[in-house]
Amino acid sequence: MAVETPARPPERQFGALRPAEYAEVCRRLGRDPSPAELGMFGVMWSEHCAYKHSRAALRRLPVKGHGVLRGPGENAGAIDAGGGLAAVFKMESHNHPSAVVPFHGAATGVGGIIRDVLAMGARPVALLDSLRFGPPDDPAVAPLIHGVVAGIAAYGNSIGVPTVGGELRCAPCYRANPLVNVACLGLVPADRIATSRAAGPGNAVVYLGARTGRDGMQGAAFASVELAGNPQDRSAVQMGDPFTGKLLIEATLEALATGAVVAIQDLGAAGLTCALSEMSARGGVGMDVDLQKVPRREEGMAPEEVLLSESQERMLLVVEAGREEEVLAVARRWDLPAVVIGRVVAEPVLTVRDGGRAIVTLDPRYLTDAPVYAPDAAPPAYLEEARRFDASSLPAHDPAEALLTLLRRPGTASARWVFRQYDHMIQTNTVVPPGGDAAVLRLKDAAPRGLALSVDGNGRSSYLDPYVGGMLAVLEAAQNLACAGARPAAVTDCLNFASPERPEVFWTFTQAVDGIARACEALEVPVVGGNVSFYNEAGEGIYPTPIVAMLGRVDDVGRHARPGWSGVGDLVVLIGGGVPALDGSEYLDAIHGRVAGRLAEPDLPAVARTIRYVREAVAAGLLASAHDCAEGGLAVALAECCVVAWQDASARAAAPAGPGARVTLRGAGRPDVALFGEAIGRVVGSVPAGRMPDLLNLARRLEVPVQVIGRVAGDRLVVTADGSPAGRPLLDVSVAALARAWDPIVEEA
Amino acid sequence: MTIGIVVFPGSNCDADTVHALRDVLGQDARDVWHQETSLDGLDAVILPGGFSYGDYLRAGAIASTSPVVRALRGYAAAGGPVLGICNGFQTLVETRLLPGALLPNAAGEFRCRHVRVRVERTDTPFTGALREGDVLRIPIAHGEGRYYVTDRERARITLARQIAFRYCDAGGHVTPEANPNGAIDNIAGVASASGTVLGLMPHPERASEAIVGSADGLRIFESLVRWIRTRERAAVPSMPAAASEDR
Numbered sequence: 001m002a003v004e005t006p007a008r009p010p011e012r013q014f015g016a017l018r019p020a021e022y023a024e025v026c027r028r029l030g031r032d033p034s035p036a037e038l039g040m041f042g043v044m045w046s047e048h049c050a051y052k053h054s055r056a057a058l059r060r061l062p063v064k065g066h067g068v069l070r071g072p073g074e075n076a077g078a079i080d081a082g083g084g085l086a087a088v089f090k091m092e093s094h095n096h097p098s099a100v101v102p103f104h105g106a107a108t109g110v111g112g113i114i115r116d117v118l119a120m121g122a123r124p125v126a127l128l129d130s131l132r133f134g135p136p137d138d139p140a141v142a143p144l145i146h147g148v149v150a151g152i153a154a155y156g157n158s159i160g161v162p163t164v165g166g167e168l169r170c171a172p173c174y175r176a177n178p179l180v181n182v183a184c185l186g187l188v189p190a191d192r193i194a195t196s197r198a199a200g201p202g203n204a205v206v207y208l209g210a211r212t213g214r215d216g217m218q219g220a221a222f223a224s225v226e227l228a229g230n231p232q233d234r235s236a237v238q239m240g241d242p243f244t245g246k247l248l249i250e251a252t253l254e255a256l257a258t259g260a261v262v263a264i265q266d267l268g269a270a271g272l273t274c275a276l277s278e279m280s281a282r283g284g285v286g287m288d289v290d291l292q293k294v295p296r297r298e299e300g301m302a303p304e305e306v307l308l309s310e311s312q313e314r315m316l317l318v319v320e321a322g323r324e325e326e327v328l329a330v331a332r333r334w335d336l337p338a339v340v341i342g343r344v345v346a347e348p349v350l351t352v353r354d355g356g357r358a359i360v361t362l363d364p365r366y367l368t369d370a371p372v373y374a375p376d377a378a379p380p381a382y383l384e385e386a387r388r389f390d391a392s393s394l395p396a397h398d399p400a401e402a403l404l405t406l407l408r409r410p411g412t413a414s415a416r417w418v419f420r421q422y423d424h425m426i427q428t429n430t431v432v433p434p435g436g437d438a439a440v441l442r443l444k445d446a447a448p449r450g451l452a453l454s455v456d457g458n459g460r461s462s463y464l465d466p467y468v469g470g471m472l473a474v475l476e477a478a479q480n481l482a483c484a485g486a487r488p489a490a491v492t493d494c495l496n497f498a499s500p501e502r503p504e505v506f507w508t509f510t511q512a513v514d515g516i517a518r519a520c521e522a523l524e525v526p527v528v529g530g531n532v533s534f535y536n537e538a539g540e541g542i543y544p545t546p547i548v549a550m551l552g553r554v555d556d557v558g559r560h561a562r563p564g565w566s567g568v569g570d571l572v573v574l575i576g577g578g579v580p581a582l583d584g585s586e587y588l589d590a591i592h593g594r595v596a597g598r599l600a601e602p603d604l605p606a607v608a609r610t611i612r613y614v615r616e617a618v619a620a621g622l623l624a625s626a627h628d629c630a631e632g633g634l635a636v637a638l639a640e641c642c643v644v645a646w647q648d649a650s651a652r653a654a655a656p657a658g659p660g661a662r663v664t665l666r667g668a669g670r671p672d673v674a675l676f677g678e679a680i681g682r683v684v685g686s687v688p689a690g691r692m693p694d695l696l697n698l699a700r701r702l703e704v705p706v707q708v709i710g711r712v713a714g715d716r717l718v719v720t721a722d723g724s725p726a727g728r729p730l731l732d733v734s735v736a737a738l739a740r741a742w743d744p745i746v747e748e749a
Numbered sequence: 750m751t752i753g754i755v756v757f758p759g760s761n762c763d764a765d766t767v768h769a770l771r772d773v774l775g776q777d778a779r780d781v782w783h784q785e786t787s788l789d790g791l792d793a794v795i796l797p798g799g800f801s802y803g804d805y806l807r808a809g810a811i812a813s814t815s816p817v818v819r820a821l822r823g824y825a826a827a828g829g830p831v832l833g834i835c836n837g838f839q840t841l842v843e844t845r846l847l848p849g850a851l852l853p854n855a856a857g858e859f860r861c862r863h864v865r866v867r868v869e870r871t872d873t874p875f876t877g878a879l880r881e882g883d884v885l886r887i888p889i890a891h892g893e894g895r896y897y898v899t900d901r902e903r904a905r906i907t908l909a910r911q912i913a914f915r916y917c918d919a920g921g922h923v924t925p926e927a928n929p930n931g932a933i934d935n936i937a938g939v940a941s942a943s944g945t946v947l948g949l950m951p952h953p954e955r956a957s958e959a960i961v962g963s964a965d966g967l968r969i970f971e972s973l974v975r976w977i978r979t980r981e982r983a984a985v986p987s988m989p990a991a992a993s994e995d996r
Contacts, residue, residue, distance in 0.1 A: 153859050157890070158800040160761025243759050243803025335758060423861045423890045425955050425962075428765045433962075442960060444768070557960060746926070747862060 016042030021371060028366045036352065036359040039304045040367055043270040044277060047534050050370030053500035054532040057513045065526030067489060069190060075119040075265060076186070077528025078193055079490045082553065083446025086190040088122040091130075091183035091455070091494045091549045093533035097238070098180040102147025106180050107155040107240040111312050113184040114161060115266035118249055119315065121194030121256050122186025125427055126441055127156050129166040129182045130455045130494070130547045134175030136410055141175060148180055151240075153421045158242035159249065163422035164430055164439035167455055169411035174459075176538035181494040181531075183455060183549040187443070194256055196265040198283035201346040202321045203262055205276075205289050208251065208331055208338045209314035210244045212271075212306055213297035244313040244336070251334040252315055258330065260323035267314035273307050273367075275316040276350055280364035286349040287364075289342025303354040318344060380504035386464055389596035391582045391673065399635070399675055399731045402591050406632045406676070407639055407741040409590055414643075414743035431557050435644070437480035437628045442557040450557035452486030454550055458631070459543030460595055464584045466508040466544045468599040470515025475607050475680045476630060477550035478523050482611045483626040483683060485560040485618035486552030488523055491516075493530040493548050498541030500534045508544040516546060522604035523611065525550065559619050561685075564644030565712045566624035568659045570686040572641075572710040573695070574634070575617075576610040577603075580677025586631040587676035600679070606704075607681040613704040614683050622687060622695045629682040635675035635719065635731060637684045638663060642717050643739045660717050660735045663710030668721045671730045675719065686712055750977050753781040753791040755821075755837075757812045762798035762834065762954060769957035774970055783815045792977045793830040793874065794821060796837025798890070798952055808851060808893045809839030818844055830874040830973065831946045835891055838938075838948030847939050847948045848906055849898040855931025859892040863962065864929050866937045866951055867917040870910055873944035874976035875969050884921045885914075885965035887951040889929055894950040896932040896939065903933065914938030914949055 014022040015038040025033050025041050033041060043049060051058065063071040067080035076090035094109025114124045129152055134141040145168075156163045161184070188194075198205075215238045255261055263283065265275045272294070280287050291306045301309075319327050324340055331338030345351075350367075352360035406412050419434035431450060432440035438454035456476040462469025478488040493516060498505045520527055536542045554560065582588050583597020617623045625645075629637040642660050668674035687695055692708070699706040717738060719731040752770055756763045763780060770778040781794065788794055801812035812818060818840065825831050825846055833841040841847045854860055868876055868883040879885075898906060906912060914937040918927045923935045930950070938949030953966025 150858075157859055157861075157892075158759070158761075158803065160799065241803070243800065243805065246759055246761065246800070246803075420862050421859050423859070425861060425888050425890060425952075426761060426765065428768060428955050428958070428961050430962075431960055444772070747929075 015039060017045060021045055024371060029362060034359055036304050036307060037362060039308055040273045040360065043273055043308060044367040045370040049270050049274060051532055052370050053373050053375055053534065054509065055372050056374055057510045060513055060517045061527040062517060062520050063526050063528065065524060068526050068528055070193060071526065071528050072530065075116045075196055077490060077492055078120060079528060079551065080190060081187065081443065081446065081451060082449045083443060084190055085443060085446050086188050086193055087451055087551060088117050088120040088186040088188060089183060089492055089549065089551055090116045090529045091181055091492045091547070092116070092531040093494050093496060094180045094182065095177065095496065095533055095536055098148050099176065099178055102144050103151040104239050106148040106151030108238045108312055109180050109182045110152055110155040111240045111242070111245050112268050113182045114159065114245065115268060115315065117184045117186035118252050119194065119196065119264050119266045120186065120188060121192055122188035123253060124161045124184050124186045124249065125429060126185040126439065126453060127161055127163045127182060128439065128453055128455045128549060129163065129180065130457060131166065131168045132174040132179035132459065132545060133170050134172055135170050138175060144178055148178065149418055149421060155240055155242045155245070157423040159246040160426050162424045162426045162430055163419065164424050164441065165434045165453055165455065168415050168418060171459060171543065173540055173542045177536045177542055179496050179536070179545060181547050183492060185451065185453060185551065194261070194264050196263055196279050196282055198263045198279040198285050198287065198318045198344050200262055200320065201285065201344050203344045204319045204321060204324045204340045205287055205342040205344065206317040206319050206324065206327055206338060207294055207314065207341045208255065208317055209248050209336055210241060210311055211295040211297040211337055212309045212311045214301065214305055214309065215239050215311055238310050238312050240312050247334045247336055248313045248315065251331055251336050254330045255317065255327045258326045260320045260326045261317050262320055263318040265316050267316055269310060271308055271310045277364040277367040279316065279318065280348065280350050281368040284348060286345040286347050286351070287342055288345050288351040290353045290355065292355045293339050293341040295337040295339060303359055307352065375500055375506045376503040377507035377510055378503040379507050386596045387598045389583060389598065394592060394672065397591050397672065399671055400733050402587065402676065403635050403639060403731060403733060404737065404741040406586060406590055406636050407738060409586065412586060412632045412636055416743055416745055432484055432560060432562060436562050437483040438486060438552070440484050440554060440557060440560050448556040448558055450554035452481050452484045452552040452554055454480035455547060456480065457545055457547035459545040460589060461584050461599060462512055462546060463543040463595065464597055465599040466511035467515040468601055469544065470512035470546050471519040471602055472680055473546050473548040474516055474519035474523065475602060476628065477548045478525065478611050479628045479683065481550055481552035482614040483561060483618070483628050485615060486554045487615055488525045488550055488552050490551045491520055491525055491527045491548055493527060493546060495530065495532045496536050496542065496545040496547065497534050498537040505541060512544055512546040516548065519604065522608050555619060559621055561618040561623050561626040563627035563641055564625055564648055565641050565659050565661065565686050567688060568712050570624055570688050570712045571692060571708050572661050572663055572712060573685045573687055573706055574682060574709045575614060575685055575704060575706050576682040577606055577705040578679030578681035580633055580673055580679045582673055582677050585633065585676060585678045587633065587672065602680045609702050609704050610681045610683065613698060613702045617695060617698055622691050622698065623685045624688060625686045627684045629684055631678065633676040633678050634684070638717055639738045639742065641684060642735045643742050646735045646739055658715035658735050659712045660714045661710050662713050663719045665709065665719065665721045671721065674721065675730060750792045751777045751779060751790060752793045752795060753779055753788060754795045754797055755781045755783060755817055757783045757799070757801035757815065759801045759803050760797050760799035762952065766795055766797045766954040769954040769967065769970055773957050773967065774974060776974055781817060783817045786816050786820050788820050788824045793832065793973055794824060796833040796840050798835035798837060801836055801840065807843070809836055809843040812840040813843035825946050828945055830976065832875055833948040834952055834954065835950055838950055839893065841946065841948045846946050847941060848902055849896055849939060851893050852895040852897050853893050854895055860929055861888065861890040862929065863888045864951060865917050865919060865927065866914040867921050867923065869915055870913045870940060870944065873913060873940050873947055875947045875972050876913060877976050878968055878972040882921060884917060884919065885968065886963045887953055887956040887966045889951050891950055894930040894932065896936040898933060906939065909942045911940050911942060912936055913940045913947055
C-alpha cells in the first residue's frame with residue numbers, strides 16, 4: 001500500500017538520526033520514510049535501543065555456560081535454579097530520568113525492570129539497586145538521594161517485590177549525573193519461560209495494561225544524549241503507578257497461565273515502536289495494527305505520539321487466534337484495559353495504521369538492525385598522572401581516627417537508613433536481608449535450595465584502571481556470594497559510561513568489558529544479560545562505572561554465613577593471599593583526598609580458588625561467619641564483623657557491649673597499608689577452635705592461604721602488629737564507638 | 750475448617766498469609782475475591798497486608814467500601830473471627846469495625862524491620878495460645894502505622910481491654926525507643942470489645958518460619974486454629990473429645 005511521504009520540514013529532516021543514518025534508512029526503504037517511520041527509526045536507532053556503539057565490544061563477553069536457559073537478546077537472561085525452576089534476572093539503568101525527576105525516575109526504573117522479568121513469564125521475587133550520587137553533604141545532592149530512595153521505596157513496596165540488597169556510594173563526579181541501576185530477579189517453572197518471538201499469522205496482537213499518555217515521549221532518545229538541564233527533559237520522564245504495576249503483574253501471569261499467549265514483551269523504552277518491531281523481527285513475521293484501538297489517557301494524541309509513548313505498566317501480547325477472549329477476561333477481572341489492536345501476518349512487514357490510513361509499512365528488521373559503530377579508542381590523558389603515585393610519600397595518620405572516618409563514609413557505612421525504607425521481607429523468602437555480603441533467598445518450591453544475589457562496582461578503581469575495575473566488579477560480587485555460601489552462576493551487568501563518541505571514554509568502556517569478560521571466564525560464570533548506559537555526563541563525565549549483579553545458587557539455605565562474629569572465643573582467620581595496597585583505596589581518597597595509584601591485576605586463579613574455598617567452608621558449616629574484605633581493607637572488615645555481631649547481640653539483650661576482637665598481624669609493614677590497604681581475594685572469617693583442623697585441611701586441598709590472626713573477645717577491636725613494642729596496639733577502639741560511626745541508628749530488633 | 754484470605758486489587762501479602770496457614774500449619778485456606786458478597790462457610794476471615802487500591806486515598810479507605818467488606822460487617826456482627834494485618838488493620842479501622850485511626854509514621858517514612866510486641870490480651874481467637882506478657886518478635890512493613898485515638902477513646906478502649914499488643918523491648922518493657930512509628934501508648938494491635946475482630950500492624954505471616962528470621966508470628970495463627978477447633982467441638986456435642994486433636 002501507499003505510504004504518504006509529505007514534504008520534509010527542513011529543520012527536522014533527519015529526526016534523531018545522523019545524516020548518514022537517514023541515507024541508510026532511505027536506502028533500505030527505497031524511499032523517504034514517513035514522519036511516523038522517521039520517529040520509529042529515531043528511537044530504535046538510538047544508543048539506548050540499538051547499542052550501536054557497544055554491540056561489537058559486548059560480543060566479547062562469555063554468554064554460554066552450565067545451566068544457561070536464556071542468554072542475552074531476550075528481555076532478560078534465565079538460568080536453571082534447580083528443582084525445575086528457572087531464575088530470570090536483569091539489571092537496567094534509569095540514570096537520566098532520576099537526575100531530572102528523582103522520585104519518578106527511580107520509581108519507573110523499578111517498574112521497568114520488573115516488566116522485563118515479567119515478560120519472561122516469571123514472577124518478580126527480588127530487587128537490588130546500585131546507586132551513585134555526589135557527596136551527600138552537597139545541598140544539591142541531598143534531595144536527589146532522598147528522592148531516589150523514596151521513589152524506589154514507593155514503587156517496590158507497593159507492588160510487593162522485596163528489595164533485598166544493593167549499594168550506595170558517593171563521589172563528586174556523580175553530582176549532576178547520579179546512577180540508578182536496578183536489578184530484578186524472577187522465578188518461573190523452567191518449562192514455562194515465555195518468549196518474545198511473535199508467531200502464527202492470524203494470531204491477535206493484544207495491548208494489555210495502563211492507557212497510553214504523552215509521558216515518556218522520546219525517553220530512549222533522552223537516555224542517549226548528555227544531560228543539559230533542559231526544562232523539557234521532564235517530559236521524557238515517565239510517571240509510574242505501582243498499583244497498576246501490581247495489577248499488571250497478576251494479570252500478565254494469569255494470562256500466561258491460560259496457555260493462549262504465544263509471545264509477550266513489555267512496552268518499555270521506545271514503547272509500541274520497540275515491541276512491535278522487535279517481536280515481529282524476532283519471529284520473522286509481520287504485524288498489522290491500528291493505533292486508533294490503543295487505549296489512551298489523553299485526547300488529541302498524534303499517531304506518532306502513541307507509537308513512541310513510554311507510558312508505564314503496559315505489555316504487548318500475541319494471543320492465539322480464537323482464544324483472545326480468555327486473555328481479555330483476565331484483564332477485565334483485574335480491571336485493566338486490554339484490546340486486540342491487530343494481527344500477526346506471515347509476510348515480514350510491519351503495517352501501522354491510524355484508522356484507515358497506513359502510516360508505517362516496512363520490514364521490522366530494518367528497525368531492529370541498526371548500524372554498528374566502531375568508535376575511536378585511546379587511553380585518557382589523566383591516567384599517566386593518576387598512576388604516578390608513591391604510597392611512601394603519604395604522611396602518617398592516626399589509625400583509630402582514620403577507621404572511624406572510613407566507617408562513616410557512604411559506601412562503607414551501613415546502608416540501613418536506606419533499606420529500612422524498603423520492604424525487604426515480603427514474599428517471605430528473605431533468609432539474609434540487606435546488609436550482609438549477599439542477599440540469600442530460599443526457594444519455597446525447591447527447598448532447601450536457595451539463590452543469592454550481590455551487586456558490585458567500584459568507579460574509582462575503574463577510573464584508575466577500567467580493565468582491573470571490570471574484573472574487580474565481577475570478583476567482588478563472586479566473593480560476596482561465596483561469603484553467603486553460594487556458588488556463582490550468572491551475571492547481568494549495567495555499564496555506565498560517559499559519551500562513547502569521546503575516544504578516551506570508549507577506551508575505558510572496551511577495557512572494562514574486557515576485564516569483566518576475563519574475570520567471568522576465570523570463574524566460569526556466563527553473562528546472561530545487561531544494559532549499557534552511555535552519555536552519563538553533565539559537564540564532567542562520571543567515573544567509568546561498570547556494575548555487576550551476580551546470581552548464585554545455594555544448595556541448602558540453612559547453611560549460610562553472615563558477616564558478624566558468631567561466638568565469643570572463636571578464632572579469627574584471614575583467608576586468601578591478596579597483597580594489600582593503598583593505590584586507589586578508600587583510605588587514600590577519604591583520608592588523603594587522593595584518587596590515584598596503579599592497580600595490581602588480580603591473580604585470577606588464586607582469587608577463584610579463594611572464592612571456591614570460602615563457599616565450600618560455609619556450605620560445610622566450618623565457618624561461623626564470613627565477610628569480604630573490600631573498601632577500607634582489613635580494618636573496616638574487622639570493624640563491621642564486630643558491629644554486626646554487636647547489633648545482633650543487643651537484639652538478644654545478651655551482651656551489652658561486644659563481642660570485639662583481638663587481632664595480631666604478622667609481618668605487617670606500614671600500619672596504614674596493613675590496616676586499610678585493599679586487595680581482592682581476602683575474606684575475614686571466624687571459626688570455633690574445634691573446627692580449625694578441618695578448615696586447614698580444606699585450605700591445603702584447595703591451595704588457599706589461611707592464617708589465624710586473632711580471637712573474638714572483649715568489647716573492643718584491638719589490632720597489634722608483631723614486632724611492634726609490647727602493649728602498643730596499632731588500633732584500639734570500643735565496639736560501641738565503631739557502631740556509632742558505622743550505623744548510628746539505634747533500634748531494638 | 751476453612752480460613753478465607755481476602756484479595757483486594759493491590760493486596761500483596763495474601764499469598765504469604767496463605768503460605769503460613771496452608772504450607773506451614775497445614776490448614777485449609779482459600780482466597781476470597783474482593784467482589785464476593787458471601788462469607789458463609791468460612792471459619793475465619795483475614796484481611797492481609799498490601800496496598801489495597803494503591804492506598805491512593807487513605808490506606809484502607811477504598812477497600813472499606815468494597816462488596817466483600819460489606820459482607821464482612823455481617824460476618825463480624827455474627828461473631829465470626831476477623832483478623833486484619835497491616836493494610837487489613839487499616840481497612841478495619843476505616844470500616845469502623847475497630848476504633849481509632851492509623852496515621853503516617855512519625856518518621857514520615859516507610860519502615861520495614863523486626864519489632865517486638867507484648868501480648869496484652871489472651872481472650873481473643875488470635876491470642877488464646879499465648880500468655881499475657883509474652884514477647885513476640887515480628888516484622889513491621891508500613892508507612893501509615895501510627896495508631897491514634899482521642900484521649901477519651903483511649904480511656905474507653907483501655908478500660909474495655911481492647912489493646913491487644915504493644916511495641917516493647919526484648920525484656921517486655923513498653924518504652925519510647927521500642928515504638929517504631931510513634932503509635933499512641935505503643936499500641937501495635939487493637940481488638941473489638943468481644944475480641945473476635947483484631948487488627949495489628951506487624952505481619953505474623955512473615956514470622957512463621959525460623960529460616961526467615963522468626964517463627965513467633967505462627968503462634969497467632971495457631972491460636973486461631975485452636976479457637977476454631979474448640980468451637981467446632983462445642984457445636985457438635987456428640988463428637989468425642991479425643992477425636993479432635995488439640996495443638
